[in-house]
Amino acid sequence: MLHEYRDIVSKLKMENAHFAKIFERHNELDSQIKDVDEGREYMSDVDLDKLKKEKLQLKDEAYAMIMEYKKEHNL
Numbered sequence: 001m002l003h004e005y006r007d008i009v010s011k012l013k014m015e016n017a018h019f020a021k022i023f024e025r026h027n028e029l030d031s032q033i034k035d036v037d038e039g040r041e042y043m044s045d046v047d048l049d050k051l052k053k054e055k056l057q058l059k060d061e062a063y064a065m066i067m068e069y070k071k072e073h074n075l
Contacts, residue, residue, distance in 0.1 A: 001026050001059055005066050012069060019065050022058050029055040 001023065002009060012019040029051050035041040036048055043051075069075075 001030070002063060002066060008066050008069055008075070009062075012065060016065070019062065022062050022065075026055055026058040026062065029058070 009023065013023055014020075032041065033048065033051055033055065036043045036051075
């Protein structure tokens, strides 16, 4: 997630517990969605859409935190 901000993500994961939790949950959802997409797990389309929406919301929140970090640190 957000590989172009790898350095900032690493710092935020160490400095901000909320960011670390968001990042971990996003990765869990990514893995679960991939399992469904590749046929290793079954889930209804409705439930899969819910997971995808949650994943997107987490990414948006993480991105906002990254942008705030960049602004605060003049990066």
